[in-house]
Amino acid sequence: MSRERLLAALAEAGRKHGNTTVMFHTAVSARMGLGMTEEKTLDLLRRLGPLAAGEIAEHSGLTPASVSGLIDRLERKGFVRRTRDTEDRRRVIVEIRHDGIAGFGALFEDLVRGLEELYATYTDEQLELILDFLRRSAEVQRAATAGLG
Amino acid sequence: MSRERLLAALAEAGRKHGNTTVMFHTAVSARMGLGMTEEKTLDLLRRLGPLAAGEIAEHSGLTPASVSGLIDRLERKGFVRRTRDTEDRRRVIVEIRHDGIAGFGALFEDLVRGLEELYATYTDEQLELILDFLRRSAEVQRAATAGLG
DNA sequence: TCTCACATTTCGTTAGGCCGAACTAAATAA
DNA sequence: TTATTTAGTTCGGCCTAACGAAATGTGAGA
Numbered sequence: 001m002s003r004e005r006l007l008a009a010l011a012e013a014g015r016k017h018g019n020t021t022v023m024f025h026t027a028v029s030a031r032m033g034l035g036m037t038e039e040k041t042l043d044l045l046r047r048l049g050p051l052a053a054g055e056i057a058e059h060s061g062l063t064p065a066s067v068s069g070l071i072d073r074l075e076r077k078g079f080v081r082r083t084r085d086t087e088d089r090r091r092v093i094v095e096i097r098h099d100g101i102a103g104f105g106a107l108f109e110d111l112v113r114g115l116e117e118l119y120a121t122y123t124d125e126q127l128e129l130i131l132d133f134l135r136r137s138a139e140v141q142r143a144a145t146a147g148l149g
Numbered sequence: 150m151s152r153e154r155l156l157a158a159l160a161e162a163g164r165k166h167g168n169t170t171v172m173f174h175t176a177v178s179a180r181m182g183l184g185m186t187e188e189k190t191l192d193l194l195r196r197l198g199p200l201a202a203g204e205i206a207e208h209s210g211l212t213p214a215s216v217s218g219l220i221d222r223l224e225r226k227g228f229v230r231r232t233r234d235t236e237d238r239r240r241v242i243v244e245i246r247h248d249g250i251a252g253f254g255a256l257f258e259d260l261v262r263g264l265e266e267l268y269a270t271y272t273d274e275q276l277e278l279i280l281d282f283l284r285r286s287a288e289v290q291r292a293a294t295a296g297l298g
Numbered sequence: 299t300c301t302c303a304c305a306t307t308t309c310g311t312t313a314g315g316c317c318g319a320a321c322t323a324a325a326t327a328a
Numbered sequence: 329t330t331a332t333t334t335a336g337t338t339c340g341g342c343c344t345a346a347c348g349a350a351a352t353g354t355g356a357g358a
Contacts, residue, residue, distance in 0.1 A: 001273075001277065003273055003276075006273060006276050006277065006280065007265075007268060007276075009280055010264075010268060010276060010279065010280050010283070011261075011264075013280055013283040013284050013287065014264065014283060016283075016284075016287050017283045017284075017286060017287040017290075018170050018173075018174065019192075019287075020287045020288075020290035020291045020294065021167050021170045021171065021290060022170065022171055022174050023290075023291075023294050024167075024290045024293055024294045024297075025167065025171050026185075027294050027297040027298070028297065031297055035344080035345075036175075036185075037345080037346090043168070052305080052306095053305070053306060053307095054304095054305060054306080062346080062347095063346080063347060063348075064305075064306060064307085065306090065307075065308085065309095065346085065347065065348075065349090066345075066346055066347070067306085068306065068307055068308080069307095069344095069345070069346080070345085070346095072307095073344095073345090085305095088304090088305085088354080088355070089305095089353085089354055089355080090304065090305040090306070090353070090354045090355070091304095091305060091306080091354095092305075092306065092307095107297060108293075110292065110293040110296045110297075111289065111290065111293035112160075114289035114290075114292060114293060115159075115160075115163065115286065115289055116156075117289075118282075118285055118286060118289055119156060119159060122282075124150075124152055124155060126278060127152075127155050127156075127159060128150065128155065129275060129278060129279070130159065130278070130279070130282050131155065131158055131159050131162055133267075133271075133279050133282075134159070134162040134163060134165075134166045135162050135165075135166075136267055137166060137264065137267060138162065138165050138166040138168075138169045139169075140260065140263035140264055140266075140267055141166075141169035141170060141172075141173045141260065141263075142169045142172075143259065143263060144173055144257075144259040144260035144263060145169065145172050145173045145176045147259045148173075148176040148177065148180055148256060148259075149176070184314080184315075186315080186316095201335080201336095202335075202336060202337095203334090203335060203336080211316075211317095212316075212317060212318080213335075213336060213337085214316080214317065214318075214319090214336090214337075214338085214339095215315075215316050215317070216336085217336060217337050217338080218315070218316080218337095218338095219315085219316095220336095221337095222314095222315090234335095237324080237325070237334095237335085238323085238324060238325085239323065239324045239325070239334065239335045239336070240324095240334095240335060240336085241335075241336065241337095299358100300357100300358085301356100301357090301358080302355100302356090302357085302358100303354100303355085303356085303357100304353100304354080304355075304356100305352100305353090305354085305355100306351105306352085306353085306354100307350105307351080307352070307353095308349100308350085308351070308352090309348105309349085309350080309351090310347105310348095310349090310350105311346105311347080311348090311349105312345105312346085312347075312348105313344105313345095313346080313347100314343105314344090314345090314346100315342105315343090315344090316341105316342085316343085316344100317340105317341085317342080317343100318339105318340095318341090319338100319339085319340090320337105320338085320339080320340105321336100321337080321338075321339095322335100322336085322337075322338095323334100323335085323336090323337100324333100324334080324335080324336105325332100325333080325334075325335095326331100326332080326333075326334090327330100327331080327332075327333090328329100328330085328331075328332090
Protein backbone atom coordinates (compact mmCIF):
# COMPACT_ATOMS: atom_id res chain seq x y z
CA MET A 1 0.00 0.00 0.00
CA SER A 2 1.36 3.42 -0.90
CA ARG A 3 2.01 5.81 1.93
CA GLU A 4 -0.64 8.11 0.57
CA ARG A 5 -3.27 5.40 0.65
CA LEU A 6 -2.04 4.36 4.04
CA LEU A 7 -2.58 7.82 5.47
CA ALA A 8 -6.01 8.08 3.91
CA ALA A 9 -6.94 4.69 5.35
CA LEU A 10 -5.68 5.78 8.75
CA ALA A 11 -7.78 8.93 8.66
CA GLU A 12 -10.85 6.89 7.86
CA ALA A 13 -10.09 4.17 10.40
CA GLY A 14 -9.36 6.78 13.06
CA ARG A 15 -12.68 8.45 12.40
CA LYS A 16 -14.54 5.17 12.69
CA HIS A 17 -12.61 4.23 15.78
CA GLY A 18 -13.57 7.50 17.40
CA ASN A 19 -17.17 6.91 16.45
CA THR A 20 -17.35 3.47 17.99
CA THR A 21 -15.67 4.82 21.11
CA VAL A 22 -18.30 7.49 21.52
CA MET A 23 -21.09 5.04 20.81
CA PHE A 24 -19.84 2.55 23.37
CA HIS A 25 -19.46 5.27 25.92
CA THR A 26 -22.96 6.53 25.24
CA ALA A 27 -24.44 3.05 25.50
CA VAL A 28 -22.77 2.44 28.85
CA SER A 29 -24.04 5.73 30.25
CA ALA A 30 -27.55 4.96 29.07
CA ARG A 31 -27.42 1.59 30.75
CA MET A 32 -26.31 3.13 34.01
CA GLY A 33 -29.06 5.73 33.78
CA LEU A 34 -26.54 8.54 33.83
CA GLY A 35 -26.69 11.92 32.18
CA MET A 36 -23.62 13.51 30.70
CA THR A 37 -22.89 15.67 33.71
CA GLU A 38 -23.33 12.84 36.15
CA GLU A 39 -20.94 10.70 34.29
CA LYS A 40 -18.36 13.42 33.97
CA THR A 41 -18.61 13.87 37.72
CA LEU A 42 -18.08 10.19 38.43
CA ASP A 43 -15.04 10.35 36.19
CA LEU A 44 -13.76 13.31 38.16
CA LEU A 45 -14.15 11.42 41.39
CA ARG A 46 -12.46 8.36 39.93
CA ARG A 47 -9.47 10.42 38.84
CA LEU A 48 -9.12 12.81 41.75
CA GLY A 49 -10.62 10.90 44.64
CA PRO A 50 -13.25 12.26 47.04
CA LEU A 51 -14.04 15.93 46.45
CA ALA A 52 -15.97 18.64 48.25
CA ALA A 53 -19.12 19.88 46.55
CA GLY A 54 -17.45 23.19 45.83
CA GLU A 55 -14.52 21.49 44.18
CA ILE A 56 -16.90 19.66 41.90
CA ALA A 57 -18.44 23.01 41.05
CA GLU A 58 -15.05 24.39 40.11
CA HIS A 59 -14.05 21.43 37.99
CA SER A 60 -17.36 21.18 36.20
CA GLY A 61 -18.14 24.85 35.81
CA LEU A 62 -21.55 24.36 37.42
CA THR A 63 -23.00 26.65 40.07
CA PRO A 64 -23.06 25.37 43.66
CA ALA A 65 -26.83 25.04 43.45
CA SER A 66 -26.56 22.80 40.42
CA VAL A 67 -23.94 20.68 42.12
CA SER A 68 -26.27 20.09 45.04
CA GLY A 69 -28.86 18.68 42.70
CA LEU A 70 -26.24 16.72 40.83
CA ILE A 71 -25.03 15.08 44.02
CA ASP A 72 -28.63 14.37 44.99
CA ARG A 73 -29.15 12.49 41.76
CA LEU A 74 -25.93 10.53 42.01
CA GLU A 75 -26.69 9.69 45.61
CA ARG A 76 -30.22 8.58 44.81
CA LYS A 77 -28.82 6.28 42.15
CA GLY A 78 -26.38 4.84 44.64
CA PHE A 79 -23.18 5.92 42.93
CA VAL A 80 -21.84 8.32 45.54
CA ARG A 81 -22.05 9.04 49.25
CA ARG A 82 -22.16 12.38 51.06
CA THR A 83 -20.06 12.86 54.16
CA ARG A 84 -19.51 15.89 56.33
CA ASP A 85 -15.91 17.00 56.51
CA THR A 86 -14.89 16.46 60.14
CA GLU A 87 -12.35 19.28 59.94
CA ASP A 88 -14.66 21.88 58.49
CA ARG A 89 -18.21 20.79 59.11
CA ARG A 90 -19.59 23.17 56.50
CA ARG A 91 -18.02 21.16 53.74
CA VAL A 92 -19.61 18.12 52.14
CA ILE A 93 -17.30 15.45 50.83
CA VAL A 94 -18.52 13.38 47.93
CA GLU A 95 -17.02 9.97 47.39
CA ILE A 96 -17.68 7.13 45.01
CA ARG A 97 -19.51 4.11 46.36
CA HIS A 98 -17.57 1.32 44.78
CA ASP A 99 -20.23 -1.10 45.86
CA GLY A 100 -22.71 0.96 43.89
CA ILE A 101 -20.84 0.91 40.61
CA ALA A 102 -19.53 -2.62 40.96
CA GLY A 103 -22.59 -4.12 39.34
CA PHE A 104 -21.91 -2.19 36.18
CA GLY A 105 -18.43 -3.58 35.69
CA ALA A 106 -20.11 -6.30 33.68
CA LEU A 107 -20.90 -3.73 31.02
CA PHE A 108 -17.21 -3.56 30.21
CA GLU A 109 -16.63 -7.28 30.18
CA ASP A 110 -17.12 -7.78 26.46
CA LEU A 111 -14.91 -4.85 25.66
CA VAL A 112 -12.16 -5.88 28.02
CA ARG A 113 -12.21 -9.47 26.84
CA GLY A 114 -12.22 -8.43 23.20
CA LEU A 115 -9.27 -6.13 23.70
CA GLU A 116 -7.34 -8.77 25.62
CA GLU A 117 -7.86 -11.18 22.77
CA LEU A 118 -6.76 -8.51 20.35
CA TYR A 119 -3.61 -7.71 22.31
CA ALA A 120 -2.79 -11.40 22.54
CA THR A 121 -2.19 -11.44 18.79
CA TYR A 122 0.72 -9.02 19.00
CA THR A 123 4.37 -9.38 19.99
CA ASP A 124 5.81 -7.32 22.82
CA GLU A 125 7.48 -4.98 20.36
CA GLN A 126 4.24 -4.43 18.54
CA LEU A 127 2.40 -3.74 21.78
CA GLU A 128 5.01 -1.18 22.73
CA LEU A 129 4.42 0.56 19.45
CA ILE A 130 0.65 0.53 19.99
CA LEU A 131 1.04 1.78 23.54
CA ASP A 132 3.17 4.65 22.36
CA PHE A 133 0.71 5.47 19.61
CA LEU A 134 -2.24 5.47 22.00
CA ARG A 135 -0.47 7.78 24.40
CA ARG A 136 0.68 10.23 21.81
CA SER A 137 -2.61 10.18 19.99
CA ALA A 138 -4.46 10.84 23.24
CA GLU A 139 -2.21 13.81 23.81
CA VAL A 140 -3.00 15.16 20.35
CA GLN A 141 -6.70 14.85 21.11
CA ARG A 142 -6.26 16.50 24.48
CA ALA A 143 -4.45 19.42 22.93
CA ALA A 144 -7.02 19.75 20.16
CA THR A 145 -9.80 19.77 22.75
CA ALA A 146 -8.02 22.45 24.75
CA GLY A 147 -7.76 24.48 21.57
CA LEU A 148 -11.53 24.54 21.35
CA GLY A 149 -12.02 25.81 24.90
CA MET B 150 8.92 -3.86 30.06
CA SER B 151 7.32 -7.17 31.03
CA ARG B 152 4.32 -8.29 29.04
CA GLU B 153 2.22 -8.03 32.17
CA ARG B 154 3.16 -4.40 32.70
CA LEU B 155 2.70 -3.79 29.02
CA LEU B 156 -0.86 -5.04 29.09
CA ALA B 157 -1.65 -3.03 32.18
CA ALA B 158 -0.19 0.09 30.56
CA LEU B 159 -2.26 -0.57 27.45
CA ALA B 160 -5.44 -0.87 29.47
CA GLU B 161 -4.73 2.44 31.12
CA ALA B 162 -3.67 4.17 27.92
CA GLY B 163 -6.71 2.81 26.12
CA ARG B 164 -8.99 4.16 28.82
CA LYS B 165 -7.38 7.59 28.64
CA HIS B 166 -7.47 7.55 24.87
CA GLY B 167 -11.18 6.79 24.97
CA ASN B 168 -11.68 9.60 27.42
CA THR B 169 -9.95 12.19 25.30
CA THR B 170 -11.91 11.00 22.30
CA VAL B 171 -15.19 11.54 24.07
CA MET B 172 -14.07 14.89 25.39
CA PHE B 173 -13.03 16.11 21.97
CA HIS B 174 -16.27 14.94 20.50
CA THR B 175 -18.25 16.68 23.23
CA ALA B 176 -16.33 19.92 22.77
CA VAL B 177 -16.96 19.93 19.03
CA SER B 178 -20.68 19.38 19.55
CA ALA B 179 -20.83 22.18 22.06
CA ARG B 180 -19.08 24.50 19.66
CA MET B 181 -21.57 23.67 16.94
CA GLY B 182 -24.44 24.26 19.34
CA LEU B 183 -25.70 20.72 18.90
CA GLY B 184 -27.45 18.49 21.38
CA MET B 185 -26.81 14.80 21.52
CA THR B 186 -29.85 13.90 19.42
CA GLU B 187 -29.10 16.50 16.80
CA GLU B 188 -25.62 15.26 16.39
CA LYS B 189 -26.65 11.65 16.19
CA THR B 190 -29.06 12.67 13.46
CA LEU B 191 -26.40 14.47 11.47
CA ASP B 192 -24.25 11.37 11.77
CA LEU B 193 -27.13 9.26 10.47
CA LEU B 194 -27.51 11.54 7.48
CA ARG B 195 -23.78 11.49 6.82
CA ARG B 196 -23.72 7.71 6.84
CA LEU B 197 -26.99 6.91 5.09
CA GLY B 198 -27.58 9.95 2.93
CA PRO B 199 -30.83 11.94 2.79
CA LEU B 200 -33.62 10.36 4.83
CA ALA B 201 -37.34 10.90 5.21
CA ALA B 202 -38.53 12.21 8.54
CA GLY B 203 -40.14 8.86 9.30
CA GLU B 204 -36.90 7.04 8.63
CA ILE B 205 -35.14 9.30 11.10
CA ALA B 206 -37.83 8.41 13.61
CA GLU B 207 -37.20 4.71 13.08
CA HIS B 208 -33.45 4.96 13.35
CA SER B 209 -33.50 7.20 16.38
CA GLY B 210 -36.42 5.67 18.22
CA LEU B 211 -38.06 9.08 18.52
CA THR B 212 -41.73 9.75 17.88
CA PRO B 213 -42.71 11.62 14.70
CA ALA B 214 -43.59 14.65 16.77
CA SER B 215 -40.11 14.75 18.25
CA VAL B 216 -38.52 14.33 14.86
CA SER B 217 -40.44 17.32 13.56
CA GLY B 218 -39.00 19.46 16.30
CA LEU B 219 -35.58 17.96 15.81
CA ILE B 220 -35.58 18.81 12.10
CA ASP B 221 -36.83 22.30 12.94
CA ARG B 222 -33.85 22.86 15.18
CA LEU B 223 -31.33 21.45 12.71
CA GLU B 224 -32.87 23.52 9.94
CA ARG B 225 -32.86 26.69 12.01
CA LYS B 226 -29.17 26.13 12.71
CA GLY B 227 -28.51 25.71 9.00
CA PHE B 228 -27.28 22.11 9.11
CA VAL B 229 -30.04 20.44 7.09
CA ARG B 230 -32.62 21.26 4.46
CA ARG B 231 -36.20 20.02 4.11
CA THR B 232 -37.44 18.99 0.70
CA ARG B 233 -40.75 17.52 -0.40
CA ASP B 234 -40.46 14.12 -2.00
CA THR B 235 -41.64 14.63 -5.61
CA GLU B 236 -42.85 11.03 -5.83
CA ASP B 237 -44.89 11.02 -2.66
CA ARG B 238 -45.59 14.59 -1.76
CA ARG B 239 -46.50 13.75 1.82
CA ARG B 240 -42.93 12.75 2.57
CA VAL B 241 -40.29 15.17 3.75
CA ILE B 242 -36.72 14.44 2.79
CA VAL B 243 -34.03 15.72 5.11
CA GLU B 244 -30.59 16.28 3.69
CA ILE B 245 -27.37 17.70 5.04
CA ARG B 246 -26.41 21.18 3.95
CA HIS B 247 -22.73 20.78 3.35
CA ASP B 248 -22.40 24.53 3.04
CA GLY B 249 -23.81 24.84 6.54
CA ILE B 250 -21.35 22.42 8.05
CA ALA B 251 -18.34 23.57 6.10
CA GLY B 252 -17.53 26.40 8.47
CA PHE B 253 -17.00 23.95 11.28
CA GLY B 254 -14.32 21.99 9.51
CA ALA B 255 -11.87 24.35 11.19
CA LEU B 256 -12.72 22.71 14.51
CA PHE B 257 -10.94 19.60 13.33
CA GLU B 258 -7.89 21.35 12.00
CA ASP B 259 -5.77 21.01 15.12
CA LEU B 260 -6.67 17.38 15.49
CA VAL B 261 -6.00 16.54 11.87
CA ARG B 262 -2.70 18.40 11.83
CA GLY B 263 -1.61 16.79 15.08
CA LEU B 264 -2.40 13.33 13.81
CA GLU B 265 -0.63 13.97 10.54
CA GLU B 266 2.47 15.01 12.44
CA LEU B 267 2.16 11.95 14.60
CA TYR B 268 1.82 9.62 11.63
CA ALA B 269 4.82 11.25 10.00
CA THR B 270 7.03 9.80 12.72
CA TYR B 271 6.27 6.21 11.74
CA THR B 272 7.50 3.94 8.97
CA ASP B 273 5.09 2.41 6.50
CA GLU B 274 5.25 -0.93 8.28
CA GLN B 275 4.46 0.70 11.58
CA LEU B 276 1.53 2.57 10.09
CA GLU B 277 0.15 -0.66 8.68
CA LEU B 278 0.28 -2.15 12.13
CA ILE B 279 -1.50 0.86 13.62
CA LEU B 280 -4.11 0.82 10.88
CA ASP B 281 -4.81 -2.82 11.53
CA PHE B 282 -5.03 -2.21 15.25
CA LEU B 283 -7.44 0.69 14.84
CA ARG B 284 -9.71 -1.34 12.62
CA ARG B 285 -9.76 -4.38 14.82
CA SER B 286 -10.13 -2.38 17.97
CA ALA B 287 -13.05 -0.46 16.45
CA GLU B 288 -14.68 -3.76 15.63
CA VAL B 289 -14.25 -4.91 19.22
CA GLN B 290 -15.90 -1.73 20.42
CA ARG B 291 -18.69 -2.07 17.91
CA ALA B 292 -19.39 -5.62 19.04
CA ALA B 293 -19.27 -4.65 22.71
CA THR B 294 -21.72 -1.83 22.06
CA ALA B 295 -24.08 -4.17 20.24
CA GLY B 296 -23.90 -6.49 23.25
CA LEU B 297 -25.33 -3.72 25.39
CA GLY B 298 -28.33 -3.08 23.13
C1' DT C 299 -19.87 37.19 72.24
C1' DC C 300 -20.99 39.12 67.88
C1' DT C 301 -20.22 39.63 63.47
C1' DC C 302 -18.88 38.36 59.03
C1' DA C 303 -17.36 35.07 55.70
C1' DC C 304 -17.91 30.61 53.75
C1' DA C 305 -20.01 25.95 52.06
C1' DT C 306 -23.91 24.05 50.92
C1' DT C 307 -28.85 23.63 50.42
C1' DT C 308 -33.54 25.12 49.35
C1' DC C 309 -36.76 27.53 46.55
C1' DG C 310 -38.66 29.24 42.49
C1' DT C 311 -37.84 29.91 37.66
C1' DT C 312 -36.38 28.94 33.02
C1' DA C 313 -35.00 26.50 28.72
C1' DG C 314 -34.63 22.36 26.16
C1' DG C 315 -36.35 18.27 24.48
C1' DC C 316 -39.55 14.65 24.58
C1' DC C 317 -44.33 12.80 24.37
C1' DG C 318 -49.51 12.07 23.10
C1' DA C 319 -53.45 13.90 20.80
C1' DA C 320 -55.45 16.40 17.35
C1' DC C 321 -54.79 18.22 12.89
C1' DT C 322 -53.58 18.98 7.61
C1' DA C 323 -52.37 17.25 3.29
C1' DA C 324 -51.60 13.64 0.17
C1' DA C 325 -52.03 8.91 -1.47
C1' DT C 326 -54.80 4.85 -2.02
C1' DA C 327 -58.93 1.75 -1.90
C1' DA C 328 -63.74 1.04 -2.49
C1' DT D 329 -66.37 10.30 -5.72
C1' DT D 330 -65.88 9.16 -0.96
C1' DA D 331 -63.65 6.76 2.85
C1' DT D 332 -59.49 5.29 4.78
C1' DT D 333 -54.70 5.23 5.57
C1' DT D 334 -50.22 7.40 5.73
C1' DA D 335 -46.62 11.25 6.57
C1' DG D 336 -45.66 15.15 8.99
C1' DT D 337 -46.79 19.09 11.79
C1' DT D 338 -48.75 21.72 15.65
C1' DC D 339 -50.17 22.24 20.29
C1' DG D 340 -50.07 21.63 25.16
C1' DG D 341 -48.06 19.41 28.92
C1' DC D 342 -44.34 17.23 31.38
C1' DC D 343 -39.69 16.23 33.07
C1' DT D 344 -34.85 17.13 33.59
C1' DA D 345 -31.21 19.90 34.59
C1' DA D 346 -29.55 24.15 34.66
C1' DC D 347 -29.64 28.97 37.04
C1' DG D 348 -29.97 33.08 40.72
C1' DA D 349 -31.44 34.51 45.19
C1' DA D 350 -32.30 33.62 49.77
C1' DA D 351 -31.82 30.52 53.76
C1' DT D 352 -29.11 27.44 56.85
C1' DG D 353 -25.38 25.97 59.42
C1' DT D 354 -20.48 26.42 60.55
C1' DG D 355 -15.98 28.58 61.21
C1' DA D 356 -13.04 32.47 62.58
C1' DG D 357 -11.59 37.01 63.95
C1' DA D 358 -12.56 41.37 66.71
